[in-house]
Amino acid sequence: MFHSPVQIAARLWHGYPRSLLKMGPLESAKKIAAHKAVNEYVQNNTVIGIGSGSTVVYAVHRLAERVKEEGLNVVCISTSFQARQLILDNHLTLGDLETYPKLDCAIDGADEVDAEMNLIKGGGGCLLQEKIVASCAQQFLVIADYTKNSQKLGEQYKKGIPIEVVPMAYVPIQHRIEKTYGGTAKIRMAVAKAGPVVTDNGNFILDWHFPQDLTNWNKINEEISLIPGVVETGLFINMAEKAFFGMPDGSVKEQSSNIQKI
Template sequence: MALSAWCLWKAKRWRFSGCHAEIFRGCLIPFRDYSFPVKLPRPRINSFCNATSRVHQKVMGVVDDAKKAAAFRAVDDYVKNNTSIGVGSGSTVIYAIERIAERVARENLNLVCVPTSFQAKQLILQHSLTLGELESFPQLDCVIDGADEVDPNMTLIKGGGGCLTQEKIVASCSERLVIIVDYTKESPHLGQRYTKGVPIEVLPLAYVPVQRKIEDMFGGRVELRMAKMKAGPLVTDNGNFILDWKFPPALSDWRAVNQGVSMIPGVVETGLFVGMTTQVYYGMADGSVKLHKSAR
């Protein structure tokens, strides 16, 4: 009896404070009613995260400006009237296409652009430039393309976007391969800046044998590149797979390595571009452009 009276008294007090009571095993047990608005504390803003985000945005802005500077300089130096241009793939090439379109409109240039990928083709069409193909233009005046990494000998790692085979074919159709990159792509040794490995395009049925043979011949680790927006592996424009080879740091004879990997049955092409580059345009953080020209 005393317990029931106490529960009733507590229930009345809770009712006045915005709460109710319920009957549980013959007793009135108070419980909170959250149907009325509850004022929650304001979330605390993490000033450190905001500051980090602002720094990241600033750095990316500097990198984008560097890409643009390199692309504009290369286009101004190499794109002339009545020429055929190979157009590469990647984020830096977007600025090159923009500059080519500006000059075509301003100077009424007559030129043909041959793409290395679906992305490049769409950019050419979006900017109302003349689209060409290697069947009609097998010899190009120059090719402007990007790279994932460049060493002091202008050996390149390309293929981060999966277009390495088309890029190498188009590059082989000109005596001038002009590379446009920002300062973050310059590296003292391949693999120090671009750590995802050398992309290798392979026939789907051969990807496991190729994986094993590369690891047996040269060491390192070879992984099948998986798609990000679909289940399963990434599929190239040619319907093939991409292997990413994280090679041992001691490797340096890239011409021999490229030849050895290319000879493995099932390999379509490697992302190593050895002895092909004519000139590299490095967009720097201060807005300037550094040139590295081949002796040939």
């Protein structure tokens, strides 16, 4: 029996809210992944790290719904100006690391996740604060759509690995990375202003388009981090405990690591 594309889509999405059907497949996938993470991991009387980016918006909306419906007591720690405004706009309790240096979990997006749970983050320029908050969390959860899931880094994400650097040092760092590892490290230029992108911390970002034969990301991340003037890299190695990927058919693929935090 012949089924039209509309009938097939209706079957795939049977049982899902109509609001998801009105979205495009990527936005629907983001929302499903975000909701599953918040539903399964956010508990009462906890401190939650709130990441940055488009997928996290759905997580915060769902968190706000649960706080209202269930009366949860949750404190949120932001990773950027955007995340801070998102928390406040949804009437959630905003905290900081001075008051809450230990988090129960952090929920954030990613630009890419490979088969070994190595992440590229920082496409939105918030990598430093995102990594700080993630490092303080007992559980670090990644939420993303299916396009962010790769076998190896660089397979899907083609914009390079972000590296946050002190402005005066960006040229020496650029040359050193290119000479040591190959590829090209380009300063990220702003779209709506003249000149480079400036992070929330007053730094520049280099986007390193690396050779595809590189594999030892733990070693590479440590070496780049030690270059004078490098503030932080967008390589998140051995940090994420679980990733939730919203899939085109409305399901959620889960990927876990073997990380055990004390």
